[in-house]
Amino acid sequence: MSTPIYDRVALIGLGLIASSMFWAIKRAGLAGEVTGYARSEETRHTARRIGLCDRVCDSAIEAVEGADLVVLCVPVGAMGKVAAEIAPALKSGATVSDVGSVKRHVIEAVSPHLPENVHFVPAHPLAGTEHSGPESGFAELFDNRWCLLVPVENSDPAAVARLRQFWQGIGANVDEMEADHHDLVLAVTSHAPHLIAYTMVGVADDLRRVTDSEVIKYSAAGFRDFTRIAASDPTMWRDVFLSNKDATLEILGRFTEELFALQRAIRTGDGQHLFDYFTRTRAIRRGIIDAGQDTAAPDFGRGATPKT
């Protein structure tokens, strides 16, 4: 058990990320008290039933009163509205943070509402699952995963250092990144891949009408991985794409060009192009495993060749 880093932490929005944070905070004793607020009565009821948060409040204002750290854990498109709602009740000197998957949009939506006597330190834990809601969280979600802090202009270094310590206590490795750079990197590593998975599963669903359930019956591992990603929360991902428009469209443009080149190689029988391309991409997968970043999939063993 660590000594508490904040006396009181408020979690606004009680879904996968907030509930995982709560269990990790409790595991490490990082806060004296954790309050929570969810918009729907049903979610608040569930939270109370499963012991999620020390105190579940019926308003966001009540939850943030007296909190030293307030973390906005709602979909990216709702961050501005929630910030406006809690602003009048924030304690002087408190840190306000968030866990949104997009950073520039959140900074622009939240900053104008915050009073000058609070510190805003946006953050993004790079860990999740396809599940959502208050019952989907678990303490280990962030273990050995990255959490990116995205300090804004004038972010207080002491507030940033304290939040870093907090996320490390939760189990994450912490780095700092500039907002636009974050949004471009995540467009490559997370946002575009999700859109591609949604599309692939959509295509298979169209096909299923033709082949009558064979796509499900004989779905191979590759397609199953796509279906896991494509089962992710529709509200969350709608907001991600609408708020990281430019970076996502830039990456999808490049993706389309590469796809056309591969399509052409298949049509013209250019096996060398395909072989070289797949050799390059295999090296990237090995790099991720060697860096210890693949915690979800089975490790084939360093240096071992996966079955071909």
Ligand SMILES: NC(=O)c1ccc[n+]([C@@H]2O[C@H](COP(=O)([O-])OP(=O)(O)OC[C@H]3O[C@@H](n4cnc5c(N)ncnc54)[C@H](O)[C@@H]3O)[C@@H](O)[C@H]2O)c1
């Ligand atoms: N799921 C992931 O893989 C993942 C990973 C990292 C970061 N994030 C980010 O974390 C945030 C939360 O995602 P999650 O997966 O926990 O979602 P979730 O759907 O599990 O939970 C979201 C919560 O926010 C509440 N909410 C929705 N709209 C609201 C509104 N207008 N006002 C108040 N509350 C509202 C919901 O009722 C729910 O309690 C998002 O910004 C998302 O981009 C998600």
Ligand SMILES: O=C(O)C(=O)C[C@]1(C(=O)O)C=C[C@@H](O)C=C1
């Ligand atoms: O593993 C998953 O289910 C995820 O999609 C998690 C994932 C990701 O793309 O890696 C999704 C969105 C986030 O903002 C961070 C993490």
